[in-house]
Amino acid sequence: MTKIFQASDLRESTSAVLRGAGSSDAEARRVSDNLVYANLSGHDSHGIGMLPRYVDAVLEGGLKPNASAKVLLDVGSMLTIDGQRGYGQVVGVEAMELGIARAQQTGSCIMALSQAHHLGRIGHFAEMAVSRGLVAMHFVNVLSRPVVAPYGGADGRYGTNPCCIGIPMQGRDPFVLDFATSRVAQGKMRVAHNEGRRVEEGYLIDEFGNPTTDPGVVVVPQSNGLFGALMAFGEHKGYGMAVACELLGGALTGSGTWHRTADAKRSVINGMLVVLIDPAKLGTQQAFEQEAAAFVDWLRQSPPAPGSDKVRIAGEPEREARASREREGIAVDDSTWGEIVEAGRKVGVTVAA
Numbered sequence: 001m002t003k004i005f006q007a008s009d010l011r012e013s014t015s016a017v018l019r020g021a022g023s024s025d026a027e028a029r030r031v032s033d034n035l036v037y038a039n040l041s042g043h044d045s046h047g048i049g050m051l052p053r054y055v056d057a058v059l060e061g062g063l064k065p066n067a068s069a070k071v072l073l074d075v076g077s078m079l080t081i082d083g084q085r086g087y088g089q090v091v092g093v094e095a096m097e098l099g100i101a102r103a104q105q106t107g108s109c110i111m112a113l114s115q116a117h118h119l120g121r122i123g124h125f126a127e128m129a130v131s132r133g134l135v136a137m138h139f140v141n142v143l144s145r146p147v148v149a150p151y152g153g154a155d156g157r158y159g160t161n162p163c164c165i166g167i168p169m170q171g172r173d174p175f176v177l178d179f180a181t182s183r184v185a186q187g188k189m190r191v192a193h194n195e196g197r198r199v200e201e202g203y204l205i206d207e208f209g210n211p212t213t214d215p216g217v218v219v220v221p222q223s224n225g226l227f228g229a230l231m232a233f234g235e236h237k238g239y240g241m242a243v244a245c246e247l248l249g250g251a252l253t254g255s256g257t258w259h260r261t262a263d264a265k266r267s268v269i270n271g272m273l274v275v276l277i278d279p280a281k282l283g284t285q286q287a288f289e290q291e292a293a294a295f296v297d298w299l300r301q302s303p304p305a306p307g308s309d310k311v312r313i314a315g316e317p318e319r320e321a322r323a324s325r326e327r328e329g330i331a332v333d334d335s336t337w338g339e340i341v342e343a344g345r346k347v348g349v350t351v352a353a
Helices: 007-020 025-040 048-060 088-106 123-130 186-195 236-252 285-300 316-328 334-346
Strands: 002-005 070-075 078-082 108-117 135-143 163-169 172-179 269-277 330-333
Touching: 002 007, 002 334, 007 025, 007 048, 007 330, 007 334, 025 048, 025 088, 025 123, 025 316, 025 330, 048 186, 048 334, 078 088, 088 108, 088 123, 088 269, 123 135, 123 163, 123 172, 123 269, 135 236, 163 285, 172 285, 172 316, 186 330, 186 334, 236 269, 330 334
Parallel strands: 078 108
Antiparallel strands: 002 330, 070 078, 108 269, 135 163, 135 269, 163 172
16 A cells, blocks of 8 residues: 655655754755655655665664765865765765866866765766756765675675766756666665565576565565575676776775675665766867757657657656656555654654554
């Protein structure tokens, strides 16, 4: 069963739980706005369903409420920033604001962000950049129980390691490519498990390395106490991209890579390498604007394939989802809502059941 909520009601409930977990009013509003915006964008995996894990991480000490981004290095067009295990929705935005300002000043910025708690939907940060006319590239790693199997491997060895590219389009909506390098996001398996659904073949292997369609293998321990794993998208190509994200987002930023036995800790620590470019300072802006628009128009002239209504570009499905869910509300399954109610109870906040 599911319930339908308006975004404003979800923001209110989420903010209340975050305040109960120690966040200031401003931080609670910022994090809840970000989570609900992910739901509105059609990405329930990065929405309010993350709240119970955040509460557990705070109670364990792995997530630090009211922490701010700390600048470790500021040299020309290069920034190194420590997220100090603060909410990624806060320290990530703070870091991006610094990087955007620097790129607007110097024409480009390479920013290394380390030790941020779960950054959430990386597309949010690309949207910040493209709204200021900047190109943005993001490479992210994940320090948490490893849930993705390497190509040719039979157990989880790394995280979903997102990659995101944002490109502004003059006079039209931007291109925002945001994807996990796993076949599907871990959070989508949590949602499917809570809803009692099976998933498509090719997404998962079980705790023995065999193909399965049961999302529970990566959500809850199996009979032997072990977990299954997600598969990389695109076989060896997606796997290679995931390794690049680990090396760039984890090793190069100083945030760290995963190379130890899995544990049950609830914190999710991200490192993110960001490259920002101002086309206006590159000397190619006129050609960039004309050629980008011409290419997208060319794509859209393709006749729809059977079962498709039209050709879209990255970022368009999210914008369509926002329009629909703002109007029709956001569906939340009973299991997820029950977890949110329980998260509130842990910090002394009553959420309507």
